[in-house]
Amino acid sequence: xxxxxxxxxxxxxxxxxxxxxxxxxxxxxxxxxxxxxxxxxxxxxxxxxxxxxxxxxxxxxxxxxxxxxxxxxxxxxxxxxxxxxxxxxxxxxxxxxxxxxxxxxxxxxxxxxxxxxxxxxxxxxxxxxxxxxxxxxxxxxxxxxxxxxxxxxxxxxxxxxxxxxxxxxxxxxxxxxxxxxxxxxxxxxxxxxxxxxxxxxxxxxxxxxxxxxxxxxxxxxxxxxxxxxxxxxxxxxxxxxxxxxxx
Amino acid sequence: xxxxxxxxxxxxxxxxxxxxxxxxxxxxxxxxxxxxxxxxxxxxxxxxxxxxxxxxxxxxxxxxxxxxxxxxxxxxxxxxxxxxxxxxxxxxxxxxxxxxxxx
Numbered sequence: 261x262x263x264x265x266x267x268x269x270x271x272x273x274x275x276x277x278x279x280x281x282x283x284x285x286x287x288x289x290x291x292x293x294x295x296x297x298x299x300x301x302x303x304x305x306x307x308x309x310x311x312x313x314x315x316x317x318x319x320x321x322x323x324x325x326x327x328x329x330x331x332x333x334x335x336x337x338x339x340x341x342x343x344x345x346x347x348x349x350x351x352x353x354x355x356x357x358x359x360x361x362x363x364x365x366x367x368x369x370x371x372x373x374x375x376x377x378x379x380x381x382x383x384x385x386x387x388x389x390x391x392x393x394x395x396x397x398x399x400x401x402x403x404x405x406x407x408x409x410x411x412x413x414x415x416x417x418x419x420x421x422x423x424x425x426x427x428x429x430x431x432x433x434x435x436x437x438x439x440x441x442x443x444x445x446x447x448x449x450x451x452x453x454x455x456x457x458x459x460x461x462x463x464x465x466x467x468x469x470x471x472x473x474x475x476x477x478x479x480x481x482x483x484x485x486x487x488x489x490x491x492x493x494x495x496x497x498x499x500x501x502x503x504x505x506x507x
Numbered sequence: 508x509x510x511x512x513x514x515x516x517x518x519x520x521x522x523x524x525x526x527x528x529x530x531x532x533x534x535x536x537x538x539x540x541x542x543x544x545x546x547x548x549x550x551x552x553x554x555x556x557x558x559x560x561x562x563x564x565x566x567x568x569x570x571x572x573x574x575x576x577x578x579x580x581x582x583x584x585x586x587x588x589x590x591x592x593x594x595x596x597x598x599x600x601x602x603x604x605x606x607x608x609x610x
Contacts, residue, residue, distance in 0.1 A: 335561040484545050
């Protein structure tokens, strides 16, 4: 494979950085946009990009904090996180960056024209929203995206309660795969139930896999959250989903 | 006078350093997913100077228990007569430790 840092036109035609990996092959390749979690475009997210390349996908992870740079990815992320999610990663900006990343993937030599999105944690919520807001995509995977549902006001938390993105469910225009741990606190199993209910009500194409013995971020092999058995099964679900919808 | 009063506590977490002294003008404190410390959530403190770029940062990510011990240690250190005098000179209320040490 070839892995490299590239620049591409994101939201508002601003050129932002992305980490890209692609297989060296003459076969047509589908694309995957990988949305990093809140700590930033870290080594694990880059590993995910390379893993997709090893599976025959061209993958790119847009540096969603790029506009806060330059600098070490962790310092850039720290500066962005200090400003709050709404300023660090506003929804319209992230959706524009995802659309730009998808267009960049389609323009690569050998691209088969299909592109999926996958996101983790805050990226999971963004992947859910992209399924409703970026119609150029072909499939979306939400891995334990938090705050998809509006959160009730909580006096113990500073700032306004997250408004959620579930109200955009009627606009969902592609199949959605959800991966969740039953010990997660955001989203809780009850919240995943509610997301299922809303998607069912609107007749959307979706499939959720929910794992006992796993909490938040259980794919993260560099964190104690990692659950090997559940993660292996979850990745198999992701590949099967993308093989069905992107190849 | 030199106080020679040091609160030593055992902690668990991670820290990101800089090669030399750094002027810091702000501390960002939050409890969220850490970058390096081996926890789902951690108490994160970034001492930064936003005017000097994002790399002007000394960051620590501590377990909740370690962070609580740090609060206790800071409070204990601020109970020194010198600190109390400095606080009074700045019009601040005196520090009285009301935090219990974790078992």
